Amino acid sequence: MTGTTWVLQWKDAQGTASLGLLQERLLRGLRASLKGRWSLDTRLFRSPHNYLELQNIKNRGTASDKSMYLVVRGQGAARRQFIVMASNRVVVEAEPEMESILLRLKNLWTPRQSARIEGYSYEGDDWVIHIGNMMVGTSYKGLVIEINYLPCSNPDQTYGLMRELLMMILPADAQIDVNSGVDYRRAGLDPHCMTDRHTAYQYVHLFTQSSLL
16 A cells, blocks of 8 residues: 555543444544455564673673564455564565464564454545554553555655544544654665555554553
8 A cells, every 4th residue: 555654542542432433433524435344463573592692681781682573464365464673674574474484483583472453444535544443462552543645655745634634533632642753764764755664664663662562
């Protein structure tokens, strides 16, 4: 999917009730059409410290972060997978079998926490909005909103428009984590032309800055 994407969290959402509220405002207020179900899964993998890292801990009290996130977007034929390294310097699209491969390589990458977002997709004239309730393990962590504005891929030119769209569907007192401060350059991504890799990176940024994963 092309265009500009903004991923944020409604922290004090109330599960099914909040999901229903947004659906009503999208379908009636913005005259959106329901596209179908939508989901996103993220797994955190960690690699054991090797000998050099143990020496690093002993000598300097620190170690490099051997963490990796697997972001799986969509369902069925539309399912796509992305790998984001914890160093935030690599974001790549992975082959469909990557998840099963990682789960078999437990001596190299150990699965730790996981997050799952389940909800629905809605479509307007020039935008698509995904909304879904988020579970981290067995804990409910609010509602995630992904806004995609299709005509333009430069986030600098679309932030104001998407913010207005967000204000139309959210309650005025909603506690929002706007997922700010995403540095695409750190991951080698063009900050002025978004792709699906940028979206995967936004999800990992949201999870890490909020200490969700």
